[in-house]
Every structure is written in structure tokens, then in C-alpha cells.
Amino acid sequence: MPAAERGPAGICGIDIGGTGCRVAVTTPTTGPSTARVFTGSGLRIGGAGLDVEDLMLTLEPLVAAARDASGARSLDTLVLGAASLVTLLRNAESVHAELHARFGAHTTVLASDVLTSHIGALSAQPGVVVAAGTGAVALGTDHANLWQRVDGWGHLLGDAGSGAWIGARGLEAAYRSYDGRVGGSAGLLDRLLERFGTPEDLVRSVYTRQDRAAVLASFVPDVAEAAAQGCAVALGIFRSAGRELARTATAALVDGLPPRIRWVGGLFEASPDLLEEFGQELHRGHVSLDLAPGEGTSLEGALQLGAATALGSGPEQREGFLSTQHHWTGRPQQPGRSA
Amino acid sequence: MPAAERGPAGICGIDIGGTGCRVAVTTPTTGPSTARVFTGSGLRIGGAGLDVEDLMLTLEPLVAAARDASGARSLDTLVLGAASLVTLLRNAESVHAELHARFGAHTTVLASDVLTSHIGALSAQPGVVVAAGTGAVALGTDHANLWQRVDGWGHLLGDAGSGAWIGARGLEAAYRSYDGRVGGSAGLLDRLLERFGTPEDLVRSVYTRQDRAAVLASFVPDVAEAAAQGCAVALGIFRSAGRELARTATAALVDGLPPRIRWVGGLFEASPDLLEEFGQELHRGHVSLDLAPGEGTSLEGALQLGAATALGSGPEQREGFLSTQHHWTGRPQQPGRSA
Missing domain, CATH: 3.30.420.40 (ATPase, nucleotide binding domain)
Incomplete structure (x- = not known):
């Protein structure tokens, strides 16, 4: 040098x-x-x-x-x-x-x-961050003795409430509609056809790609659009995701940490229903919670x-x-x- | 020649x-x-x-x-x-x-x-077969005009109630337990550790393999063992799987087909709870159903x-x-x- x-x-x-x-x-x-x-x-x-x-x-x-x-x-x-x-x-x-x-x-x-x-998100203060994008993970720490990492296990084993999780559930509901099974959403099927071509086209492409979680998460805007237009299945998916992310944050808030939770990642802006359910679920479980979006x-x-x-x-x-x-x-x- | x-x-x-x-x-x-x-x-x-x-x-x-x-x-x-x-x-x-x-x-x-x-399964008679192993799919046909294929979309998009589906839910419950999230099963976590090593070991291996559905399905015997020992989470997974497979079969039983359903595949032998729920759900929906295991x-x-x-x-x-x-x-x- x-x-x-x-x-x-x-x-x-x-x-x-x-x-x-x-x-x-x-x-x-x-x-x-x-x-x-x-x-x-x-x-x-x-x-x-x-x-x-x-x-x-x-x-x-x-x-x-x-x-x-x-x-x-x-x-x-x-x-x-x-x-x-x-x-x-x-x-x-x-x-x-x-x-x-x-x-x-x-x-x-x-x-x-x-x-x-x-x-x-916390400017090095003790507390919990929950990060949700394609995946979902939380960390509760005081940067000293307490280190609690929760979820972040990827789209096959966890990442509950993440973009890949929401996208997969939205696509499943589309395929259920296509098949005539209960639990389907015709609105989500329309959006699948528009974004990916035929149901077979999506199968052909998703299983031969390395970035499968990203493919699944790419359907999140469609699920959000359907939810905004009143699709009950899509709304239910976002509400479930909000609950899952709240549970992930809760598990990271181990004894000894102040009840301070920050959320970061684009997924929290994907749907007002997700964020609302996330906050409600957390406030149900913690009386004096300091909950806010991350600072940085x-x-x-x-x-x-x-x-x-x-x-x-x-x-x-x-x-x-x-x-x-x-x-x-x-x-x-x-x-x-x-x- | x-x-x-x-x-x-x-x-x-x-x-x-x-x-x-x-x-x-x-x-x-x-x-x-x-x-x-x-x-x-x-x-x-x-x-x-x-x-x-x-x-x-x-x-x-x-x-x-x-x-x-x-x-x-x-x-x-x-x-x-x-x-x-x-x-x-x-x-x-x-x-x-x-x-x-x-x-x-x-x-x-x-x-x-x-x-x-x-x-x-049906010796070329008209009716529905539902096949469940690593994946899950049904076909209703009279070998003439009616052809209704249901599910079979693979472990990321469907295969509801399949071996991969059951294994993924069992592993998710194990990771929930490891994380301290709600919905976990300590019994399934013990079995994950025994079969795959640490939770990180499984993550490292599953996302770099091509046969991910088979890896997920390899956990089915563990979920079955837990269910047999009274694990409520494992029991719930098998019962949900049975319901999903019944819904798949129902969607394949289109108008014009006789109410004849045959099941095939090793998954139906994995758990008595799955098979019981499968039968109950189907009989609830169809009064005079001819339901039996496949012949061949x-x-x-x-x-x-x-x-x-x-x-x-x-x-x-x-x-x-x-x-x-x-x-x-x-x-x-x-x-x-x-x-």
C-alpha cells in the first residue's frame, strides 16, 4: 500500500x-x-x-x-x-x-x-430489529451478553412472514383457483397469468432457477394490489405475515432487553394490513412497547x-x-x- | 433390429x-x-x-x-x-x-x-386417482372427454398434503421451537437434530441441493413418529395433509365422473391420522362415495x-x-x- x-x-x-x-x-x-x-x-x-x-x-x-x-x-x-x-x-x-x-x-x-x-436501525442501542424483505429475520441484542437471532432460515424452512413467504402463499392461492380447489383466489390467478404466463410456464421457470426465493417474492406487489382491491385471500396472507413477523420479533425480545423494537426492510411498506397486524400483535403482547421503524x-x-x-x-x-x-x-x- | x-x-x-x-x-x-x-x-x-x-x-x-x-x-x-x-x-x-x-x-x-x-389404480375405469409421495397430484378422467388434473405443482407452489409439504411443516415447527417462536414442537426439533445435525447444518445442505423436495420429504417418518407419540403439532400436520389431499381429490371429481376415488402412494401409509382425515373429509362431501386404495x-x-x-x-x-x-x-x- x-x-x-x-x-x-x-x-x-x-x-x-x-x-x-x-x-x-x-x-x-x-x-x-x-x-x-x-x-x-x-x-x-x-x-x-x-x-x-x-x-x-x-x-x-x-x-x-x-x-x-x-x-x-x-x-x-x-x-x-x-x-x-x-x-x-x-x-x-x-x-x-x-x-x-x-x-x-x-x-x-x-x-x-x-x-x-x-x-x-437502533444506533447501537440495545433492543430488537426485525428485518423483512425477500427473507425475514430478527436479532435481539444488547451488544454484550444477550444475542438472540430468530428465524432467517430461508424460504423452505422458515422466513415466516417474508416476501418469499407471502409470494408463495399468493401463488398457492392462484394455483388453487386454477385447480378448482378450496382456498383459491381468482384475482391472484389473473395476476399470476399476467406476470408469469401460464401456470405451467411458472413451474418450468421456478424449479430451474437458483433465485427461487426472489421469484416467489416478486409476486408480493400483485398480492398487495389484490389486497388493496378487497381480495380476502390476499388480505389474509398479509395479516398472517404481520402476525408471523410480530412473533419473530417477540421471540428475539429476550429477558434483559428493553422493550424496544425497530422494523426495517421494504416488505413493511408493501401493505398497510401487514404493518397494522404486526403492530397490533406486538402491542397485545407487550404493554409498554417502544415500536418504530428503524432509524438508519x-x-x-x-x-x-x-x-x-x-x-x-x-x-x-x-x-x-x-x-x-x-x-x-x-x-x-x-x-x-x-x- | x-x-x-x-x-x-x-x-x-x-x-x-x-x-x-x-x-x-x-x-x-x-x-x-x-x-x-x-x-x-x-x-x-x-x-x-x-x-x-x-x-x-x-x-x-x-x-x-x-x-x-x-x-x-x-x-x-x-x-x-x-x-x-x-x-x-x-x-x-x-x-x-x-x-x-x-x-x-x-x-x-x-x-x-x-x-x-x-x-x-382403476384398471382404466373412469374415476379419480390421487397420488401422494414426495409430491401430490390427482387426475379425474373417463379416458374420453373428461380430463381434470389437480395440483402436482411442486413443493414451492403446491403439492398440498404431500411428503415435501408435511416435511416442510414439520421442519418449520422444529425451527420455531429452536427460535422460541409460537407454534414450535420440541419433539420435532429433537428429531431434526438427530437426522440433520444442527439447524445450521440443514440450512447449509438443503439450499445447495437439487433434490430439495426429497430432503423435505425425508422428514416425514420423524413427523409420523412424533404424531404416534402424541405430538399435537405433528398430528395437526398429518390431519391438515389428509384434508388437503381430500380437497385435491374432490377438485378432480368433475361433473360427469362416477364418484370413484382411489388413493396410491406411500404417503397414505405414513400415518393413520392422515388416512382417517382424508376419508372423513371426502365422505363429508360425497354421500355415496366409492373410496378405496388403488388396485395396481x-x-x-x-x-x-x-x-x-x-x-x-x-x-x-x-x-x-x-x-x-x-x-x-x-x-x-x-x-x-x-x-
Whole structure:
């Protein structure tokens, strides 16, 4: 890094999920909310799990552009917040090594996106964040001893109330209508035909694609439109989803945490019925609940985590982070730190 | 085919699904119930759909062994009954051509396995068959004008009440218990841990495999064991499955068909609760219902269809079969017959 000492060092935050990637770099003069955001494609998970080379190819131009836009000459800390990191990342060491080699960051941090969402939404205060988009997951933590991750098991095993969950139920109701089974919705069938072609066309395409959860979630706007027009099946799906997300948040609110819940993710804007049911269910269970939308994004959370790490005050300094594997920190001089 | 005229001509029946393949050959002296059955692996559906080459590699030794065991010198007719044929087979012509080239059959028939199940279960009588294993599908037909196929949309879009459906709900309940969400079952969680390792292990494996429906369905014996030991969640899953399968059968019993329903597939033996609820739900809806397990297997159905085709009396001679695309017949001399 010959140029490393000649300009301000930056903090790079990366937020990457199944459908997209967002990158920004902050410096002492540009903060998380003013840094320019660069966007790219999402994570591809192949038969061998996360493709590290593919990830690096996605990140390289975005990180370079974000660093140039910030005026930083080098990167002090790079935080990668990724969906499904805990379960799909088989080789954290190689990702640390690649990030260090390609971007020259002094410290690299790999974090579950639910942790960066939590930090962004709650400004590092203790409480619960529930994040819902294509998937759904909650984290309740005080950044010290309490670490309760709930759901986030993917569209086949959980993600209750998520976009994929809603889309799958909407499509099931469309197929029930097509078949003449009870529980169908003719309105949802019309929307399936419009979006995907014939029922057979959708079958042919969905089972041969890798991004099946995203295909399912792509039906959410149709379910929302049907609900807005009074379709009882669609309304019921959104209300059930709101209840499921409330239950996920409740399970993350373990004893010892203040009753503070923040929601983040586009799904909460998909339908007023979902949000209403979500709030009602939560207030039914908790008398004095502090419930609000998250303050900042998960990208802002990644940048905050990076800044705290650079200052040596990041939560990775505390026992909880390392012991619960919500993120891993790598420094080339201290390979033993990576866990 | 130099040897074609020197021995009796056989009828080859093939029944192939996601988890296995069964092949038998009949001759004028060995009927469908006495022919020796040869078994192999199931269909692999890759990113490009059905892999024809892979299918042929699976079939080649099985068909040769079945033909040799039967004493047939050549094959008159070959019937391939396959799961998801209608929706996943992109190139019927090439399958016909390959089957003809490799096995020398005069006539090749590609049929949906729900049709061969129907013929086997009902001995070609009009009525409804509902087939449940890893997937679930029903067909109501009189082999003439009425053709009502219901469900069979796969584990992401339907297959309500199937093995994959039951397994997914059982696993969801296990993850709910692990998370501390409502609706969980500690008993099912214990069984998940025993069969799949940690909850993260299952996530890692299921989303990187092609045979996800089979992985889900592999949990059915565990759900059945839990139900037998009184687990209310597991019992509820089997009862819901029974109701779903009854609704699928009901939707296939269109006006004009006699109220005759046959069930086939291993799932109906997985739990007495499923079968009881299935029967109760059907009898609630239909006063004078003729409800019984199927008489013969789908392999026997494929052999019956082959024999009828060879005699020129097969249902493919009738308008209904060709127009509804429940099977395709190919003859090298009459390429126009394939539709």
C-alpha cells in the first residue's frame, strides 16, 4: 500500500443480499448519511455455497468507485454485511484474505446483515430489529451478553412472514383457483397469468432457477394490489405475515432487553394490513412497547460498525460478538483474531 | 433390429420419479403382475430442465435387464411414465428419438405418471386417482372427454398434503421451537437434530441441493413418529395433509365422473391420522362415495397402457388423450403423431 499514508483513510461499508449490493465509503469529513452509495448485483449461492470469486468481482468496481468518490486514499476498515453469512459462508478466512488483498483494508469485518441492520436501525442501542424483505429475520441484542437471532432460515424452512413467504402463499392461492380447489383466489390467478404466463410456464421457470426465493417474492406487489382491491385471500396472507413477523420479533425480545423494537426492510411498506397486524400483535403482547421503524439502513449500520472498529471501540472488542459468531474480524497481523 | 423377429415382442413399462425408477417388461406369457421389476435412481432436474442423456444412462441397464428377464427379443411398445413430465419435459421429440434409437421399440409413449397411476389404480375405469409421495397430484378422467388434473405443482407452489409439504411443516415447527417462536414442537426439533445435525447444518445442505423436495420429504417418518407419540403439532400436520389431499381429490371429481376415488402412494401409509382425515373429509362431501386404495401400481398402469397401445386399443387412440397432453405417442414412421 504505497499510497496508504498520503490521504485520509476511509471506512468502507458493504451491504449485500440476494437481490443487490450497496457500497459506501466514509472519511473524517463525510459521514454515513452523506456518503455516496454505489449499487450492484446480489449474492449468488451456487452448489458449493457462496462463490468468493464472484463476490469479489461484484465488489471490486463498487469499492473502487466509492473510495474515489469519498476522496479516501486508503481503507482503514472494511465491513461486509451479508445475508445468510452465518450459515452459508464456509470459509471466512479466505474472504478476509481476499478483501485484504484486493482492497488493502487494514481491518476487515464480516457481519451478518441482521447485525448491521440492528446497528443501523437502533444506533447501537440495545433492543430488537426485525428485518423483512425477500427473507425475514430478527436479532435481539444488547451488544454484550444477550444475542438472540430468530428465524432467517430461508424460504423452505422458515422466513415466516417474508416476501418469499407471502409470494408463495399468493401463488398457492392462484394455483388453487386454477385447480378448482378450496382456498383459491381468482384475482391472484389473473395476476399470476399476467406476470408469469401460464401456470405451467411458472413451474418450468421456478424449479430451474437458483433465485427461487426472489421469484416467489416478486409476486408480493400483485398480492398487495389484490389486497388493496378487497381480495380476502390476499388480505389474509398479509395479516398472517404481520402476525408471523410480530412473533419473530417477540421471540428475539429476550429477558434483559428493553422493550424496544425497530422494523426495517421494504416488505413493511408493501401493505398497510401487514404493518397494522404486526403492530397490533406486538402491542397485545407487550404493554409498554417502544415500536418504530428503524432509524438508519443496514449500510449505515455497516459504516457505523466500521467506524467503531477503527476507533477500537467496536462491539467486536467485547466478548459477546466473538462468542456468538455474529461477525468475524480479520487483521493480517493478527490472524488469530478471526474465529 | 436384426433380432427383432426371432422372439416374442415385449411391452416395456417405466415408472420414474424424483426418488427412483422402476422398469418391467411383459410378454404374451408374463403379465404385469408377474413381470420382474428392476429398480434404479430417479430423475435429476438440472438448470436446463430434464437431462435426457442422464435419463437414458439410468434407463439403459434397467431396460436391458428387464427385457432379458422377460425372454423378449425385441420391444413392441415402451411406455415412460414420469413425474412432472408435462411441465418439465421441453423436448418430447428428442426423448422419443432417444428411446427408439437405444431400445428399438416400435412405439414409444411418454405419459405423466399421474396417468399411469390412474390406469394402474382403476384398471382404466373412469374415476379419480390421487397420488401422494414426495409430491401430490390427482387426475379425474373417463379416458374420453373428461380430463381434470389437480395440483402436482411442486413443493414451492403446491403439492398440498404431500411428503415435501408435511416435511416442510414439520421442519418449520422444529425451527420455531429452536427460535422460541409460537407454534414450535420440541419433539420435532429433537428429531431434526438427530437426522440433520444442527439447524445450521440443514440450512447449509438443503439450499445447495437439487433434490430439495426429497430432503423435505425425508422428514416425514420423524413427523409420523412424533404424531404416534402424541405430538399435537405433528398430528395437526398429518390431519391438515389428509384434508388437503381430500380437497385435491374432490377438485378432480368433475361433473360427469362416477364418484370413484382411489388413493396410491406411500404417503397414505405414513400415518393413520392422515388416512382417517382424508376419508372423513371426502365422505363429508360425497354421500355415496366409492373410496378405496388403488388396485395396481403406476408401473402396472404403464404396462397396461403399453399393452393397449400395442393392440391399437389404447386410450391414445381417443381424442381426449392427445388433446389434453397427458401423454405423447411417438412412432418413427409417423413423426406427426407426436404432439
